[in-house]
Every structure is written in C-alpha cells, then in structure tokens.
Amino acid sequence: MFKKQTEKLVIAAVLMFGLTTAMTAAENTKEGAHKTIHHGCLNAIGSCENGHAEVIIDGNTMKLWFVGGGADTDKSVRIGDNEITLTVTFEGQKTAVEKLVLAAKPDELAEEKVGDCSSFEGSAEWLKNAGKFVAVATIKFKGKSRTLRIEYPNGYDPD
Amino acid sequence: MKFWQIVLKSLCHHWLSTALAVISIALGVALLDSVVSLREQTHRNFTQEGLGVDAILGPKGSPLQIVLNALYHLEEMPGKIKWTYYKKVLYSEVVESGIPFITGHSYAGFRVNAIDENFFTSFEYLPGRHFSFAPADGGQGRVFSGNKEAVAGHEAARLLNITPGKTFNPTCGVNAGDPVHVNDAITFVGVMAPTGTPHDRAIYIPLKSFYSLGGHGGEVQEMAQNEEHREISGAYLKIKRIRNGVIHPGIQDLKYSINQSSQAQLVIPNEVLPRLFSIIGWVDLVIMGIALLVTLLALLFLFIALLSALRERRRDLALLRCLGATRRTVMGLMLCESLFMSAAGAALGIGFGHVIVFIGGEFIRVETGLRFSAAYVSTADLYILPVVILLGLLAGAVPAVQAYRLGVLKNLAPIS
Numbered sequence: 001m002f003k004k005q006t007e008k009l010v011i012a013a014v015l016m017f018g019l020t021t022a023m024t025a026a027e028n029t030k031e032g033a034h035k036t037i038h039h040g041c042l043n044a045i046g047s048c049e050n051g052h053a054e055v056i057i058d059g060n061t062m063k064l065w066f067v068g069g070g071a072d073t074d075k076s077v078r079i080g081d082n083e084i085t086l087t088v089t090f091e092g093q094k095t096a097v098e099k100l101v102l103a104a105k106p107d108e109l110a111e112e113k114v115g116d117c118s119s120f121e122g123s124a125e126w127l128k129n130a131g132k133f134v135a136v137a138t139i140k141f142k143g144k145s146r147t148l149r150i151e152y153p154n155g156y157d158p159d
Numbered sequence: 160m161k162f163w164q165i166v167l168k169s170l171c172h173h174w175l176s177t178a179l180a181v182i183s184i185a186l187g188v189a190l191l192d193s194v195v196s197l198r199e200q201t202h203r204n205f206t207q208e209g210l211g212v213d214a215i216l217g218p219k220g221s222p223l224q225i226v227l228n229a230l231y232h233l234e235e236m237p238g239k240i241k242w243t244y245y246k247k248v249l250y251s252e253v254v255e256s257g258i259p260f261i262t263g264h265s266y267a268g269f270r271v272n273a274i275d276e277n278f279f280t281s282f283e284y285l286p287g288r289h290f291s292f293a294p295a296d297g298g299q300g301r302v303f304s305g306n307k308e309a310v311a312g313h314e315a316a317r318l319l320n321i322t323p324g325k326t327f328n329p330t331c332g333v334n335a336g337d338p339v340h341v342n343d344a345i346t347f348v349g350v351m352a353p354t355g356t357p358h359d360r361a362i363y364i365p366l367k368s369f370y371s372l373g374g375h376g377g378e379v380q381e382m383a384q385n386e387e388h389r390e391i392s393g394a395y396l397k398i399k400r401i402r403n404g405v406i407h408p409g410i411q412d413l414k415y416s417i418n419q420s421s422q423a424q425l426v427i428p429n430e431v432l433p434r435l436f437s438i439i440g441w442v443d444l445v446i447m448g449i450a451l452l453v454t455l456l457a458l459l460f461l462f463i464a465l466l467s468a469l470r471e472r473r474r475d476l477a478l479l480r481c482l483g484a485t486r487r488t489v490m491g492l493m494l495c496e497s498l499f500m501s502a503a504g505a506a507l508g509i510g511f512g513h514v515i516v517f518i519g520g521e522f523i524r525v526e527t528g529l530r531f532s533a534a535y536v537s538t539a540d541l542y543i544l545p546v547v548i549l550l551g552l553l554a555g556a557v558p559a560v561q562a563y564r565l566g567v568l569k570n571l572a573p574i575s
Contacts, residue, residue, distance in 0.1 A: 037411060038412065074415065074418075076415075107416045107419065109251070109416040109417050109420060110416045110417070110419035111419075111420045112419075118419070
C-alpha cells in the first residue's frame with residue numbers, strides 16, 4: 001500500500017515539475033518578445049540573432065524596416081537592394097496569388113540612400129483588407145543571400 | 160491631581176532620561192526625514208519635465224553626458240554636430256522649433272555657453288515659465304544684442320558680483336589652467352531673474368560670438384558666415400504636441416532615424432535620468448536603511464529607559480495603587496509617558512530634519528544651482544509621526560504590563 005502511495009506521489013511530483021517548467025518557459029517566451037520601434041511585427045531573417053524585418057501595414061501601404069538581431073531591434077541594418085519583390089500567399093491558399101514590390105525609401109536623417117538603405121515601402125489595394133498572409137523574397141542581408149519570410153500579422157521566428 | 164499632571168510630573172522628575180530618550184528619537188527621525196526629503200526633491204529636480212526640454216540633439220557619445228552638459232552645465236559634450244544636419248532635423252514634421260548652443264567655455268568656474276537669442280524668449284525652463292530680466296522678478300538689464308555682450312544667471316551673478324557693465328574674458332575650456340581669450344573682453348548687459356534651475360549658474364553669450372573669439376583659428380571664424388562648415392555642440396528641440404498637449408508620438412521615429420546616422424543622436428532627458436536613478440537607487444535604500452536603524456535604536460533606548468524607570472518607581476506606583484489608582488491607571492501612566500516621549504521626539508525630529516534640509520540644500524544650491532526647499536512636505540513628514548508614536552507605544556508595552564501586574568504589598572514592604 002505504501003509503495004503504491006509513494007509511486008503516486010512521485011508521478012504527481014514529476015507532473016508538477018513538468019507543468020511548472022512548461023509554464024516558466026511559456027512565461028519566458030512571452031517576456032522575451034523583442035521591442036519594436038515602429039510597433040510592427042518582427043520577422044527573423046535566417047535566425048532571430050541574425051536580424052529582423054519589421055513590417056507594418058498602414059492602409060494600402062506596407063512599410064518594412066531591416067533591423068538588428070537579438071535585442072538590437074532598435075538598430076537599422078542597411079542592404080544594397082534597390083527594391084524587394086515579395087511573393088504573397090494568403091492564409092488558406094496553397095499557391096501565391098499576389099506580388100508586391102517594395103522600393104527603397106532612404107531615411108535622410110539616417111543618411112541613407114538607394115542601395116544603402118534599411119527601409120522599404122510598397123503599395124497595393126489588396127493590402128487594405130489583407131488579413132493573414134505569408135510573403136517571401138530573396139535579399140542580400142549582411143553580405144549573404146537570404147530568404148526573407150514575412151508572416152503577417154504574427155511575425156516569423158524559426159527559433 | 161489629574162492623570163496628565165502625574166504623567167508630566169513623573170517625566171520632569173526623571174528629566175535626564177526623558178531628555179535623552181526624546182533627543183535620541185529626534186536624531187533618528189531627523190536623519191530619516193531629511194534623507195527622504197532630499198531624495199524626493201532630488202528625484203523631482205532631476206526628472207521634472209526634462210527641465211523644459213523635450214529632446215536634445217547632440218553628438219554621438221554618452222546620452223547621460225549630453226543631458227548633464229546641456230541641462231545641468233556639468234561634464235563636457237562628447238563632440239560637435241554639423242549645422243546643416245541640425246537644419247535637416249528642424250524640417251522634420253514632428254519638430255516645432257530648435258535652439259542651438261555651443262558649450263565648452265567658462266569664467267571663474269561657471270560655464271559660458273553660446274546660445275541662440277530665442278533661448279530667452281521661447282524656451283520654457285519649467286512648464287509655462289520663461290526667463291526674465293525684469294527687476295520685479297529679481298533680474299537686471301536686458302538680453303544681449305551684440306557679439307561682445309553676455310548675460311549671467313542669477314546665482315553666477317551673485318557669487319561673482321556681476322552687474323550690467325562689468326566685463327570678463329572667457330576661458331577656452333572648463334578646467335583650471337585652460338587658456339583665456341585675453342583679447343576678447345565681453346560686457347555683461349543683463350542678469351537673469353532666479354529660476355531655481357541650473358541655468359542660474361551659467362553665463363550666456365550670443366551663438367555667433369563664439370566663432371569670432373580670438374584664438375579659435377580661421378576655420379572656426381569662417382563658421383560664422385559659412386553654414387556648410389558651421390558646427391554646434393547641440394540643440395534643444397521642442398516637439399509638436401497633439402490633442403491634450405501630448406507630445407507627438409513621432410518623436411520615437413525621429414529618435415530612431417537620427418540615432419542611425421553617424422553624425423548625431425537624439426536624447427530624450429525624461430528617458431535618460433530615470434534610468435540613472437534606477438541604477439543608483441540602491442544607494443538611496445542603503446542610506447534610508449541606516450536612518451531607519453538609527454530610529455529603531457532610539458526606540459530601543461526608550462524601551463530600556465522606561466524599563467529602568469519602572470524599577471526605580473515600583474514603590475511610588477505601589478503607593479498610587481494604595482491611594483486608589485487602579486491597575487489600568489498605573490498601566491496607562493507608563494503608556495502615556497512612552498507616548499509623550501515618542502511624540503515629542505518625532506515632532507522635534509521632523510523640525511530638525513527640515514533644518515538639515517535647509518543647510519544641505521544651501522550647499523547643493525551653491526554647487527549645482529538646484530533648489531531644495533526646507534518647507535517641502537515629504538512622504539516621511541506624513542507618516543513618521545504616527546509610526547514613531549505607534550512604535551513608542553510598543554516600546555512602552557512591556558513596562559506598562561509589568562506596571563499592571565505590580566504587587567502592592569510586595570513593593571510596600573519596608574526596605575530596611
């Protein structure tokens with residue numbers, strides 16, 4: 001009888017430990033969300049530590065800023081591309097249905113110019129009622145060819 | 160004889176231990192009260208609306224250094240920024256106006272800053288408050304209009320005996336031994352009315368006169384005419400407001416843009432100073448802990464004093480019982496003595512505390528220009544009296560219970 005009780009106690013303790021660990025991990029995940037200067041969604045480029053693309057949709061315009069990895073989301077990262085062509089797939093659909101071209105929009109105060117720029121912008125009517133979508137493009141980020149994956153509006157983090 | 164008369168007579172009879180208990184409580188309370196008051200006033204002085212500045216455009220470097228130099232006339236600016244960049248920032252849709260300045264000179268230990276004359280008309284050193292030269296406000300003279308003119312802050316004028324008409328030669332630097340502009344005599348034309356801010360400790364000259372000071376070289380002198388090459392130390396920026404006077408939310412985007420450049424950074428004083436206080440906040444806690452400990456030690460002394468007084472007065476209390484006093488009366492006597500000593504100590508301590516703030520505040524005002532008021536009512540002023548009285552009653556509880564349980568016959572037995 002005592003053996004059975006002991007076994008029950010051990011199982012209960014393990015379950016409690018596991019639950020506590022899971023809750024702590026969930027808490028840490030929530031607490032660990034990086035700050036966003038423009039209040040957009042962050043999309044990791046390669047990995048979270050490598051860099052991010054911060055995205056907001058304002059009416060029919062998508063604005064994108066390339067920022068640092070990890071906690072450096074308040075620091076811009078410039079790329080050499082003059083424009084970025086996104087292939088967009090809406091939620092629930094298997095094939096891409098839209099293309100969106102984002103043109104470089106140099107920030108004068110940051111001394112940017114086309115070809116050395118961290119912010120991009122593009123407009124399309126369908127952005128007004130966009131809902132959830134995934135947009136993909138290829139860019140040269142920090143000297144390497146990378147896939148830019150935007151999962152709007154929740155953001156993308158493969159880690 | 161009334162109850163309170165007995166209490167007072169007893170306290171007077173043991174005047175030495177009463178006085179010592181009251182003074183020790185007063186010292187502990189004074190320390191605690193003055194620490195809390197100075198702490199609260201320091202926080203208020205250093206965080207009040209960024210001293211009228213929404214943002215400072217400054218060179219790359221430590222944001223804290225920029226705030227200390229631009230607002231408190233301490234430290235040195237870590238570099239210079241280009242005039243052309245400053246003008247670009249002015250065109251931003253969230254910036255209402257800017258006041259450029261150049262720091263790095265001094266006179267007799269006081270900072271001499273070159274500044275745009277709009278500083279004296281549009282700058283609000285505190286919300287809604289502008290500088291004044293009016294005699295009714297405590298000022299003299301007028302704002303400068305020519306290159307060889309200067310105005311002094313009230314405190315600087317008082318300590319250096321500056322009056323309109325006096326001249327001085329600015330030092331090129333802020334350290335002892337730095338070279339003096341011996342060929343550039345500048346005339347004071349005004350003394351600003353006191354503001355209670357660090358601006359009282361500064362001397363101001365026109366922005367363009369900085370470039371014309373001898374010894375700066377041809378390149379600097381050219382900056383007076385050539386905006387392309389002109390440099391400044393920084394600029395106070397006023398940001399536009401949206402509904403209900405809320406600062407334009409675009410200030411964060413502006414900060415982001417400027418901070419990505421290689422030339423400058425935007426520093427928001429209300430973000431920098433609270434961070435500083437959160438880092439050094441533990442120092443406050445340690446000092447307050449010490450003050451609290453001193454107060455508790457004083458109350459412990461009160462407890463010991465009451466206990467030893469009870470031992471001496473056993474016979475007196477037994478006599479009182481014989482004369483008709485109840486146990487509760489005798490207990491009440493002890494509690495009231497404790498109550499009186501702790502209340503008197505707390506009240507005296509609060510008074511002492513304000514005196515300490517007055518004396519300490521004078522030193523701080525002379526050194527930094529910041530004003531600390533002895534009349535400021537801090538959190539400690541509101542809570543210290545009831546808390547110390549309560550603790551005093553607790554200190555008197557044990558002697559009071561012992562007095563309650565006092566045996567009459569036992570304590571009236573002949574001594575010899």
